[in-house]
Amino acid sequence: MNRASTTIDPGTGPKAAPSTGQIGDPLLEARHLCVDYVTEAGPVRACDDIDLTLHRGEIVGIAGESASGKSTLLAALGRLQRPPAVTSAGQVLFHGRGREPVDLVRLSEAELSPYRWVEISIVMQSAMACLNPVMRLGAQFVDAIRAHDPQASKAEATGQTAELLRMVGIPEHRLSAYPHQLSGGMQQRALIALSLACRPQLVLMDEPTTAVDVVMQRQILGQLMALQAELGFAVAFVTHDLSLLLEISDRIAIMYGGKIVEVGTPEQLYAAPRHPYTQGLRRAFPPLTEPVRRLNGIPGSPPDLTQLPPGCAFAPRCTKRIDVCESTIPPLLEIPGGAAACHLVTPENPAGAWDADDNLSLEALEIEEATSHDQA
Amino acid sequence: MTKPEPILEAVDVKVHIPAAGGRTIRALDGVSLALHPGEIVALVGESGSGKTTMARVFSLIYKATSGEVRYQGQPLQRVSRRRERAYYNDVQLIFQDPFASLNALKKISYILGRAIRIHQVAAGARAVRATVLDLLERVHLTPAESYIDRYPTDMSGGQRQRIAIARSLSMEPRVILADEPTSMLDASIRLSVLNLLDDLRRERGIAVLYITHDIASARYLSDRINVMYGGVIVESGPTEQVVSDPRHPYTELLLSAAPDPARYKGSGRSVQLDITNANPVDNTVEHRGCRFVDRCPKAMEKCADASPELITFGDRQAACWLVGQDTLVTGRSQQPKSSQPSRGSGDPHPSKETSA
Known part of the structure; x- marks a missing residue:
């Protein structure tokens, strides 16, 4: 919890250790994870017996069609699902640096709080639905930063915000803008910057570029890949677009009917998919x-x-x-x-x-x- | 092979929409486009480029501010009410969202039967039902008997989109305007809808305007591609030629930005694009120069000062100062040419015939 007090400088930051896409030890491990949606007709299993390990600095793509369980899995990995979705079995082990792995499934909301944003953050598909429409952009960043690091002064947090936005190509003067004053692509990039505000080890991304145009998508992905190489965070990237995942992932998991049916490298899935x-x-x-x-x-x-x-x-x-x-x-x-x-x-x-x-x-x-x- | 007359044609169509603050949105700013019987023409571009506006002009939802829409050679502005009704039969629009375009409270038999009754394709309960069954078979929803009494909510997105296509087919249309017909569908079923459109033009000679932001699917389906940017067409031509040898920098950008399985991580084919400005053009202001100038990696001084005309070369057109009229010199000589640079030249359906 002492990480956020240092000003973010991607070039020399102390946390930038595993740079240039190096893949390290296990970071998050799903073991026999099951997620059910509770309905009047009984539980419907959306994720069934999922085993998946994300390593430090790794980009893992999760592909599947609607109702394959990919978004449900992502939410469950971050303990972000809400009823009627419940994790009905299995573990989500988080390996903190130099600490014993913790099963996120068993933690209370209060116990989870230190992990949120600081260790695991999320980027969703619809930026406009995630950003607060009546708060200026800068204030939302400062809020998040100070919530997870109460010692940070407002001025420090504002400085960090400007730096975060600069990393995704948003000029400092847009700090005082409201979300609706930004273009769709800029909102999405602001959301990515916000997810990085507390220097997490893992960023969960749920179709972060599905709502933007292809050129904007390429710009966002380019910045994301550059930041990932610089800061060394791991990414779990969910999308229905297998072509996109082939281009950006180190490893890809294919989901169908609530199960993982294949895991492989992009090369494997491109040249000789097995399932x-x-x-x-x-x-x-x-x-x-x-x-x-x-x-x-x-x-x-x-x-x-x-x-x-x-x-x-x-x-x-x-x-x-x-x-x-x-x-x-x-x-x-x-x-x-x-x-x-x-x-x-x-x-x-x-x-x-x-x-x-x-x-x-x-x-x-x-x-x-x-x-x-x-x-x- | 001489081309037949276009069945549907836009000639220098402008659509200017008054907006708040006395501004004018130039949704279309002089677009010419022709559709021939049995031809699939793709209209590709980003949000706000004017693709959907074009479809709405063709379907008479929007009126052109200036310019002309011609159907079978006749300007549409002067047609009678009765001819207008015939036009609605002949030119059918398919929408993006099959969850919104079908009444969720009605059965398929009603949804399709209603169109058949209103347009007097068939009369009498038995004849209408027979026509509905025939339509379901035509869009490969078989056995048709098992679909006719379902509700749209019992069907998947791909099946619903087929119902929407079946409904348009009930009019025996000559032209289908398909506005992003697959963008709401899952990847595994998109192709079946594209293949269905392909079959329709093959078997019935229906002309299809395929509107999409996905240039890979446009390449798969279409004979000709029109690339739109900021309310104008910046490049057009036979699909394979445009895709393998783009002449406008925006087309190049679209092609290099689109995800491509062949550029998988570790393939050595990945692209590094330096995109600093991906924001769409502001079409509420009058542009003196090229609309793409702010984003163009090859912009010159001239580009900001004067707008390039659409230059015709062979079967193709492009609006860029780098396209010289005589030499066809473009700024892309440093890039490797496609392995088949001359593929399809002079042949309007190069790849399609090999696959048929």
Whole structure:
């Protein structure tokens, strides 16, 4: 709790130790985490038995469709969910520096307070809904900084605010602006700056760029990546846009029907995704530089969490399903370079159902293009 | 191959909307655009660039301040009420949000049947129901019998958007104006909606105006791309040519800013863009120079002083001082050319035919 009294200077700050994207020890660990939504018809499991470890300085992408449980998981990692969502089982272990890991699930609100913002902060999708519309921007920063560091004077906090905003390219004179006076992109950047106000170890990001244009998105991501390399915080980044995650993440977890179905590096997921759902997702984003060919996305619709099939949740949409898929839920199997939950992925066959015909990578397509006039 | 006459055309259309404080919002500031039967034309640009305004002008929701909209060669300003009604049949608009565009309290049979009755496509309960079933099959909601008595709330976003498309198809339209039809949908089902639009133009010769901010999907679906910025078209041409060899710096920026799976982390293909100003242009002021000048990495003195005209070269157009009329010199010579620079030249549907 002595961190916030130093003025923030990203270049020489004492906390800037693990810079240039170095990935370190475990920072936050979800173990068998389950989140239920309590409804009149009974609990609906939105996150089911999630095991995920975020390391220091790591950018972990979490991708999935609506109702896949990705945002619910993110909120649960930060203990930010509100009823009707409740964490019904499992642990969220936070590894503080030089301290024993703490299970955030068991802490009271008062006990959680020292972790909020100082250790874990969040950036949401809609900046205008997060910023207080009747408070000047600067005052909101000063509020947050002084709430977590009562010793900081107002002048110190204002100085830190100017520095934070400068880091995301917002000039100091906008401190006195109200949120509505800023453009959408600027609001979103202000929110990112606000999340960094207390120098957290982990920033949770829930679709932070979905509401802005693609050029603005690129600007925000550029600044975020630069800040991350400088300050060394870890990021858990939730979005439905797998293309985006492939570009920014060190590791990506794919969610489907409340479960993690695959974990892998961007290279792995780009070149040879193992789960048929990930393979389908890779085919769902039209390419920009690769040759165009008819793509078919994934047939069918995402599952209804209240009526999940007895076996694999993806089985009804899966073109590669076998008999066992309809009766047994596949476990998330650790394999070299990641994990996958598919009956076709075994220790003997870690590539799963992936075969050469599935290959969508640039190199493979250039070879294929000359010969193939595939199904339309 | 000579092109047929355009079915729907905008000629130098301006839409100026009075705003508070005596200002004028120049939502469209001289846009010309043509749609041919069986053609998919994409309109790409950021929020506020005027894409949706263009669709609303075509669907007669907004009136053009000046300029002309022509349908089958006839200016629309002078049509009778009856012809106007026929126009509404022929030119159908599909909205972005299928959660808002369908009445949640009515069954699919009613939602589709009502349009059929009002426009007298069929009469009598049995004929209407048969038409509804046929429409559901056309948008691949099969077996149609299992969908006809559902409510929109029982359906996924992709299914609802198909209902919206089915409703527009009940009029046997010649033109579909699709305003961000997939941006509310999940990634895995977007393509099925795009493919459906592609099938419609193939099988029925429907012309589609595909409005989107996603240039990758525009590349996937369209034959021609129009890039809008600040109420004007800054570049247009056959899709593959524009995507593989953009001439306007804004098109270049759009292409390099869009996420691309091939640029995954560790691929060595990642782009580093130095974007200092991503704010949209203020279209309440009159621009003396190029609208993009404040954000353009290649801006010259000239760009702030005078607005570049849309220059035609071959099948393409671009409005940039760096596009020389005779030499087609652009400022992008330092960048590597696409591996297939001449791909599709002279062929209006280069990639589509190989995939068909």
